[in-house]
Amino acid sequence: MNVTFKQVAELAGVSTQTVSRVTNGASNVAQDTRDKVNAAIEQLGYVPNKGAQLLSGAKSMVIGLITLDVSLHGISIIANNIRKQAKLRDYGIALSVVDEHAFDKIVEATRELKSQRIEYIIVNLPLTKVEAEQLVMLFADLHFVFIDVPYDSQVNLVSAAHQQGAADAASIMLKQQRNRLLLITGPSDSSASQLRLQGWLEQIHQHQATVVAQLEGDWLASSGYQLTREALANGANINGVLVASDQMALGVLRALHEQGLSVPQQVAVIGFDDSADSAYFYPPLSTIKQDFAQISEQAVAMLFSDESSPRPTKASIATQVVERQSTQVFTESSYQKSNIEQLLQQIKNALPD
Numbered sequence: 001m002n003v004t005f006k007q008v009a010e011l012a013g014v015s016t017q018t019v020s021r022v023t024n025g026a027s028n029v030a031q032d033t034r035d036k037v038n039a040a041i042e043q044l045g046y047v048p049n050k051g052a053q054l055l056s057g058a059k060s061m062v063i064g065l066i067t068l069d070v071s072l073h074g075i076s077i078i079a080n081n082i083r084k085q086a087k088l089r090d091y092g093i094a095l096s097v098v099d100e101h102a103f104d105k106i107v108e109a110t111r112e113l114k115s116q117r118i119e120y121i122i123v124n125l126p127l128t129k130v131e132a133e134q135l136v137m138l139f140a141d142l143h144f145v146f147i148d149v150p151y152d153s154q155v156n157l158v159s160a161a162h163q164q165g166a167a168d169a170a171s172i173m174l175k176q177q178r179n180r181l182l183l184i185t186g187p188s189d190s191s192a193s194q195l196r197l198q199g200w201l202e203q204i205h206q207h208q209a210t211v212v213a214q215l216e217g218d219w220l221a222s223s224g225y226q227l228t229r230e231a232l233a234n235g236a237n238i239n240g241v242l243v244a245s246d247q248m249a250l251g252v253l254r255a256l257h258e259q260g261l262s263v264p265q266q267v268a269v270i271g272f273d274d275s276a277d278s279a280y281f282y283p284p285l286s287t288i289k290q291d292f293a294q295i296s297e298q299a300v301a302m303l304f305s306d307e308s309s310p311r312p313t314k315a316s317i318a319t320q321v322v323e324r325q326s327t328q329v330f331t332e333s334s335y336q337k338s339n340i341e342q343l344l345q346q347i348k349n350a351l352p353d
Contacts, residue, residue, distance in 0.1 A: 003046040012040040062092045063303065064113035064121040066106060069097060072219050073247055073275045074292065078124055078147065081296030089304070094118060101189045103131050110139055119143055120303045126190040129153040145299045150191050151314065158298045158315045162192050165288040165319030166199025169242055169270045172286065172327050178240030178268050179209040182231050184217050184224055184252065186244040196244050196272060212236045217248045224251030232259050239267055246271035246278045246287055253281055253326070260342060264328045274322050283325035291317050 009016045014033060021029050022037040029037075040046075063086045070076045079095065086093050094116065096109040106127070113121055124147040127135070132149040146157045173181060183200055186193030197214075204211060213231045217223035224243060228251065231238070241256075243249040249271035253263060261267050263283055271278060274289035298315045305313060 003044045008037065008040045008044060008046050011044060012036040061090060062086075062094050062116065062118050063300065064094050064096065064110075064116075064118040065124065066096045066098060066109045066113070066121060067124045069099065070095070074219075074245070074273055074290065075124065077292040078296050081293050082122060082300060085297050085300035089300070091120075098125055101126055101187075103127075103134075106131075106135065107138065110135065110142070114139065114142060121145075122147065122299050122303065124148060126187070126192075127153075128189075132157075143303050145302045147295065147299060148190055148192050151316075154312055156302050156313045158295055158302060158317065159192065160290045160295060161316050161319050162195035163199040163202075165272065165290075165321075166196040166242070166244075167203050168199075168319070168321050169272065169286075169288050170200045170203035172270060172321070172323065173240040173242065173268060174203060174207045174209055176240075176268065176327070176329055179207070180212050180237055180239050181209060182212055182228070182236060182238045182241045183214040184227055184241065184243045184248055185214065186217060186219050186248075188216055193244055200242050212238050217244065219245050219247055221247045221251035221254075224248030225255045226251070228252045228255035229259075232261075241267060241269045243269065243271045246273045246275040246281075246285060249278075249285055249287070249326075250281055253283075253285070263326050268327045270327050274320075278322075279324065281326070286324045286327040287322050289320040289322050291319075 006016055009019045012019070014037060018029065018033060019037055022034050023041075063082065065079060065082055067079060068075050070079055083093050094113060096113060098105050098109055106123070106125070110121065119141075120143045122145050123132075123135070126148045127146065129150045129152060132146050132153045132155045136144055136155050144156060146153065146155050147159060149155065149157055151157070151159065181204065183197070185197050188194070201211075213234070213236050215227040215231060217227055224247070228241070232255070241252050243252055249269055252269055256263055256267055256269070263269055269285065271285050271287040272290070274287045278285040278287050294317050298317065302313050302315070
């Protein structure tokens with residue numbers, strides 16, 4: 001048997017109108033009264049009719065998330081953490097997945113969320129400064145926070161300190177005299193990818209190292225694999241690979257292994273993100289850790305922050321170096337030992353049984 005408004009009101013000792021205001025998220029209810037109603041709802045197991053709430057014009061207790069494919073590591077972690085942060089505020093989340101960087105599709109996704117009376121939207125996909133600002137202007141009655149837009153955009157935004165993290169990654173290579181470098185970036189339309197590239201190049205130019213090749217991936221392991229094979233097939237003589245994501249670095253490691261190049265003795269590899277699996281790659285992957293939980297927490301908090309400020313709010317979340325075996329110290333002796341071992345194995349294979 002379904003629990004009714006009237007039963008909740010009787011148990012809480014309030015009117016049915018008060019129960020309606022509480023379930024619809026109205027602000028003009030005293031906290032002690034709200035607590036009584038919520039306690040009655042929990043005790044009776046009452047489930048509000050969301051469809052009726054929308055028809056009545058009630059504000060939706062949902063945060064919209066416009067995002068890229070959630071199969072991508074960073075995207076999925078951020079989405080899950082936003083869900084957790086929303087739940088702490090008694091909000092749910094509504095996902096709208098956009099497969100490509102197409103502004104008209106992002107506008108369409110925003111309209112769909114707005115039709116569900118969603119007022120708070122986090123956008124976690126690459127947009128240009130103009131696109132982000134235009135979206136805010138088109139939907140001036142909504143509250144937005146962006147995660148992958150240029151830092152000079154006049155919008156609310158949260159991001160990792162991508163450029164500094166990438167500079168730290170390049171420094172690890174250069175201190176080990178890894179001075180013939182392959183760079184595998186993320187998509188060029190991503191501000192995060194562009195900032196990581198800038199961080200790498202800043203250090204490389206400062207130390208007068210050589211960029212043997214710079215290739216653009218799509219965040220997936222398959223692109224790291226294919227691009228590394230392509231670079232080696234074209235004769236790239238490298239001793240280090242800077243990779244813009246751990247997923248792509250996984251593909252890099254496989255390609256190097258297939259070409260008989262040992263990591264880290266001959267080629268060092270460092271990724272970006274510190275995905276949950278990166279410690280279990282072979283060898284364990286050095287990387288730059290993004291604090292996805294903090295990024296998500298800041299994004300949700302920013303949605304509900306003081307709305308009276310005329311200036312957009314911006315936050316940059318610090319990254320952290322995580323050094324593992326894929327960037328162990330390079331020494332000439334270890335390089336020679338690896339070569340000798342390979343030669344001995346080749347001789348052994350050539351000998352008759």
